Amino acid sequence: MNVLSALVLAAGGLFGVSAPAQAADPVPAPEVIPIDLLLAGSYTDSAREAITIWNASVPSIQFVEQDTEAALRVKAYKTANGTSSHVYINGAGRGWVYLEVGDAEIYKPSRIVVHELGHILSLPDLGPDSPCSKVMSGAWGGADCLNDQPDAEEIAEVTDYFAANDVGDPVPWWGGFAR
Numbered sequence: 115m116n117v118l119s120a121l122v123l124a125a126g127g128l129f130g131v132s133a134p135a136q137a138a139d140p141v142p143a144p145e146v147i148p149i150d151l152l153l154a155g156s157y158t159d160s161a162r163e164a165i166t167i168w169n170a171s172v173p174s175i176q177f178v179e180q181d182t183e184a185a186l187r188v189k190a191y192k193t194a195n196g197t198s199s200h201v202y203i204n205g206a207g208r209g210w211v212y213l214e215v216g217d218a219e220i221y222k223p224s225r226i227v228v229h230e231l232g233h234i235l236s237l238p239d240l241g242p243d244s245p246c247s248k249v250m251s252g253a254w255g256g257a258d259c260l261n262d263q264p265d266a267e268e269i270a271e272v273t274d275y276f277a278a279n280d281v282g283d284p285v286p287w288w289g290g291f292a293r
Contacts, residue, residue: 144176147207148184155190164227207281225262236275
């Protein structure tokens with residue numbers, strides 16, 4: 115602090131003058147996404163971990179688990195081929211996350227759920243040759259890919275989407291099925 119600043123502050127204290135209060139910018143409340151894990155079965159803990167990851171990564175959204183049916187539901191199921199986790203989107207933050215139990219024998223379960231919730235949050239699949247560092251690479255990241263943390267670009271895409279859209283708004287790329 116320089117001498118002039120100290121003198122001004124001291125004089126203000128003597129004469130009862132204070133500096134104007136700095137108004138803090140209010141932090142907007144996050145967009146709440148109710149989610150239920152009533153049918154998540156063996157994926158329940160992994161789903162809770164994925165919810166925590168997304169909530170920490172994107173402060174403008176907040177998954178909130180509830181113990182009654184929600185507009186976003188997570189369901190574990192089994193198919194003959196054992197690798198068919200996917201989503202059905204009924205607007206951003208709404209729909210179904212279907213988690214095939216056989217996938218958890220091949221891929222890290224929390225990565226599977228983070229990936230599928232990424233779709234619910236507006237992110238499309240990246241496709242073949244996409245790197246493990248991207249959670250939206252999904253199975254293309256390989257069975258040895260353990261990364262379940264969205265990277266800065268994926269976080270920015272979700273943040274930007276929810277800055278311009280609300281829960282329930284259409285997801286532009288959604289055509290009916292995403293893995």
